[in-house]
Amino acid sequence: MPYVNIRITKEGATAEQKAELIKGATDLLVRVLNKNPATTVVVIDEVDTDNWGIGGETVTVLRRR
Amino acid sequence: MPYVNIRITKEGATAEQKAELIKGATDLLVRVLNKNPATTVVVIDEVDTDNWGIGGETVTVLRRR
Amino acid sequence: MPYVNIRITKEGATAEQKAELIKGATDLLVRVLNKNPATTVVVIDEVDTDNWGIGGETVTVLRRR
Amino acid sequence: MPYVNIRITKEGATAEQKAELIKGATDLLVRVLNKNPATTVVVIDEVDTDNWGIGGETVTVLRRR
Amino acid sequence: MPYVNIRITKEGATAEQKAELIKGATDLLVRVLNKNPATTVVVIDEVDTDNWGIGGETVTVLRRR
Amino acid sequence: MPYVNIRITKEGATAEQKAELIKGATDLLVRVLNKNPATTVVVIDEVDTDNWGIGGETVTVLRRR
Incomplete structure (x- = not known):
């Protein structure tokens, strides 16, 4: 009966990885x-x-560094 | 003041159904x-x-059966 | 398969009301x-x-008025 | 370590506003x-x-008024 | 950076199980x-x-059967 | 109409801090x-x-160090 919610950034996870x-x-x-x-x-x-933000910045900005 | 969150699979619910x-x-x-x-x-x-998974499988796989 | 989350303030809902x-x-x-x-x-x-806050105030404060 | 989830209607928030x-x-x-x-x-x-609904109506309907 | 939320019924999970x-x-x-x-x-x-409800009934009621 | 959910560890936040x-x-x-x-x-x-876990460990364990 548990409910699990996994939240990740949208950066290309495949259907196979999500099934895993x-x-x-x-x-x-x-x-x-x-x-x-x-x-x-x-x-x-x-x-x-x-x-998605961490450390006060968006992941978009973090990925550019 | 309540907050209700309804989570469903994306399988064609219409605007009318969502309003309902x-x-x-x-x-x-x-x-x-x-x-x-x-x-x-x-x-x-x-x-x-x-x-969306239930029973360890994605709904995509379950719908194929 | 849907998942519904109902969030309310803790103000004495009974087991019967929650079952309803x-x-x-x-x-x-x-x-x-x-x-x-x-x-x-x-x-x-x-x-x-x-x-729980609404309008920038806690419900505790709102209930006192 | 906190986790903050901000939920808003999709009505044109810019990347700059979301970063803010x-x-x-x-x-x-x-x-x-x-x-x-x-x-x-x-x-x-x-x-x-x-x-998104409030007062029993969707925001789509509310915005039309 | 992922965020995972695991929701279970409160039925005696130990600190060790939660750490696992x-x-x-x-x-x-x-x-x-x-x-x-x-x-x-x-x-x-x-x-x-x-x-917690499943099948329209609370787990409290289901556990009694 | 936004909904904001702030999740923190239970470590003594006061009513005043939560109101803030x-x-x-x-x-x-x-x-x-x-x-x-x-x-x-x-x-x-x-x-x-x-x-609450981060880095694969509970905050209880992290706070002991």
């Missing part, structure tokens, strides 16, 4: 807490680098 | 908890099927 | 988008009035 | 709680006006 | 997307069983 | 995007240090 994240996060909940995988939901949000 | 979700969620908060509809916010996120 | 919100939100997704209720997740967060 | 929100939110956490800006994350979500 | 979830989610992002662990944030929310 | 965060975040949205403060919602989540 979903599989890996589900397995983690099963392994550590014995959760039921059938009702474990994982949602990935890919966020534009203009909309 | 917003109306329905707002009415629910008014009816059950007597909340003020004027400050009740409802936000719908539509998520790509590659980015 | 969960039932109502699930029914809404079934009715409007024909979603499967078995995998529809609803999570309610109750937030201290010191931690 | 990120800078401003980070500075706020540093000023009020002495948080480390280097690990302060700010994520902005821009939401279609069809997907 | 944090380690596991961080490792997953490093392995699949080569993300920097130093700025990968994982936040676990433990939610009362009265506040 | 709410005021500051609201003012930021008004100043940068000319948003209406009356419908700007700010919600602060305070998270146990056992439940």
